Amino acid sequence: MLRLGAVVMRVSAIDRARAFWSAALALEGAPHQPAFLLPGDAAPGTRLHLDEEDRMHLDLWADDEADQRVQVERLVSLGARRVEWDYPEGADFVVLADPDGNLFCVIA
Known part of the structure; x- marks a missing residue:
């Protein structure tokens, strides 16, 4: 395995x-x-x-949409930044970049 x-x-x-x-x-x-x-x-x-x-790139999973919002704000406060992204309808993820510009997603 x-x-x-x-x-x-x-x-x-x-x-x-x-x-x-x-x-x-x-x-x-x-x-x-x-x-x-x-x-x-x-x-x-x-x-x-x-x-x-x-x-x-990393996919970070949140417990639900409310937790996702909290986690995105926490990560931004630590130095991440929101990334302009062409999100599909109903997307369950938010694209962020860490302080080096590495992309990662926070998924609900």
């Missing part, structure tokens, strides 16, 4: 990206690996691997 073990994301400054994504997703830095962010309390889950070469 396969599982998602890591997401690799290209960033221009690992320290800045680590600060944003650790606050956004409540992740902790891996000992002796500043580019790896892990779920807290040794909980199982996907690792976020920050990389200055590769590029990726």
